[in-house]
Amino acid sequence: MAIEPPAIAEQTAEAAETKPLRADAQRNRDRLVEVAAVVFAERGIDASLEEIARRAGVGIGTLYRHFPTREHLVEVVYRREVEALCAAVGELAQKHPSDVALEQWMQRFVDYIATKRGLATSLRILLTTNSTLFSDTSGRVSQALRQLVEAAVADGTIRGDVDASDVLHALSGIYSAPDTPEWRDRSRRLVKLLMDGLRFGAGKAR
Amino acid sequence: MAIEPPAIAEQTAEAAETKPLRADAQRNRDRLVEVAAVVFAERGIDASLEEIARRAGVGIGTLYRHFPTREHLVEVVYRREVEALCAAVGELAQKHPSDVALEQWMQRFVDYIATKRGLATSLRILLTTNSTLFSDTSGRVSQALRQLVEAAVADGTIRGDVDASDVLHALSGIYSAPDTPEWRDRSRRLVKLLMDGLRFGAGKAR
DNA sequence: CACTAAAACGGAGGCGCCTCCGTTTATTAC
DNA sequence: GTAATAAACGGAGGCGCCTCCGTTTTAGTG
Numbered sequence A, B: 001m002a003i004e005p006p007a008i009a010e011q012t013a014e015a016a017e018t019k020p021l022r023a024d025a026q027r028n029r030d031r032l033v034e035v036a037a038v039v040f041a042e043r044g045i046d047a048s049l050e051e052i053a054r055r056a057g058v059g060i061g062t063l064y065r066h067f068p069t070r071e072h073l074v075e076v077v078y079r080r081e082v083e084a085l086c087a088a089v090g091e092l093a094q095k096h097p098s099d100v101a102l103e104q105w106m107q108r109f110v111d112y113i114a115t116k117r118g119l120a121t122s123l124r125i126l127l128t129t130n131s132t133l134f135s136d137t138s139g140r141v142s143q144a145l146r147q148l149v150e151a152a153v154a155d156g157t158i159r160g161d162v163d164a165s166d167v168l169h170a171l172s173g174i175y176s177a178p179d180t181p182e183w184r185d186r187s188r189r190l191v192k193l194l195m196d197g198l199r200f201g202a203g204k205a206r
Numbered sequence C: 001c002a003c004t005a006a007a008a009c010g011g012a013g014g015c016g017c018c019t020c021c022g023t024t025t026a027t028t029a030c
Numbered sequence D: 001g002t003a004a005t006a007a008a009c010g011g012a013g014g015c016g017c018c019t020c021c022g023t024t025t026t027a028g029t030g
Helices: A004-017 A023-043 A049-056 A060-066 A070-095 A098-116 A119-129 A132-154 A164-175 A183-199 B004-017 B023-043 B049-056 B060-066 B070-095 B098-116 B119-129 B132-154 B164-175 B183-199
Strands: none
Touching: A023 A049, A023 A060, A023 A070, A049 A060, A049 A070, A070 A098, A070 A132, A098 A132, A098 A164, A098 A183, A132 A164, A164 A183, B023 B049, B023 B060, B023 B070, B049 B060, B049 B070, B070 B098, B070 B132, B098 B132, B098 B164, B098 B183, B132 B164, B164 B183
16 A cells, blocks of 8 residues: 555654564564554454454464554554655645645545544543644644645635635534545535635735 | 332333333343342443343343343443432431431432442443433432432521532532542542531521 | 574463344233 | 243354463574
């Protein structure tokens, strides 16, 4: 799914914090996270941990050594995906005009939320323990969004009288009622609608 | 633990709502709830359902037929105990002067909360499904309290310028940080303190 | 290389969850 | 009483969770 660079970044970032893992341990850990992301996507948040271990080719004991609870594993997968979402900003900004880049990114954000429903319940348990989780990630996300919005404002493809937090606020409707079948389409339309609004009068105000 | 009258009341109340259970079914159901209350108290909210079934002398299948999820069972136990708490009002009011009755009841309320911690997590799951749970029970509780407060105000054993909701509000500190070892003592002192405040100037205002 | 200590592995085993279905029991009608 | 039938029982079985510990692998050291 992802190519190597992010894996390396991840490794160094985490290795720096604690003592470096033994080579085999690091290998297994990475493998587990990778597989877990797939399995959680396939089967939902309640997927069997034994299946994850099996498909990663490690014993269940190894999974538990690296991730003492289901929530620990979920958290790492979650962080990793937020990372990927934010990392997409650079690429999108290069390939598209700034307003299109913003739109594409927001659509990708919708996809992301779509699969990540059910996380909330599971992550809530962690919030007592690890209160930086949401502030970390929501910080990253809004920073990514800010980058895109500011770029689009700067070259006049969207109106100048809005900022990232306005846009984030407008997107907040996405979080509600996400299990219905129409949810995804509705959210896509919301993004388009928002973009129309943002493009209206672009280049005039400023 | 409890004597028969509440059991009868429970039976008729529930039987009236749906079709009456077969005699053996009713017997087993009652038995399960009774045992569950004990086991939950002993082992906490995560107690094994198989142990409950075993100690109630029924098969695990029977437990699941009556209570499709753990939360269903928890809810019934919870309601039953709220019932008992509220039912204690009458008895206390007869045996004690009105201010003492109020105090005793509040102490019992503390005991009740003490054992019921951890319920919150479990019951939260039900709140989506069964939103009447908390409104029902908190209604019952505050009604019980109101009865006691009004009686005490009426015969002048506590001051006249408070009502039940003031008292309930004053008690709300009890809900916080309930897992520490000092919690129980602190709560008992809170009740005493509150009573001193309530008795102060009793008989004058009115 | 060979050796060693420390680190990591992995799966057996014990327990709990929950479903499914063959057996038993209460109730109703005669 | 007996028969018929609907209701209820209960536990075996399959799966997942998690721990524990004997075995294997890695990373140093000479």
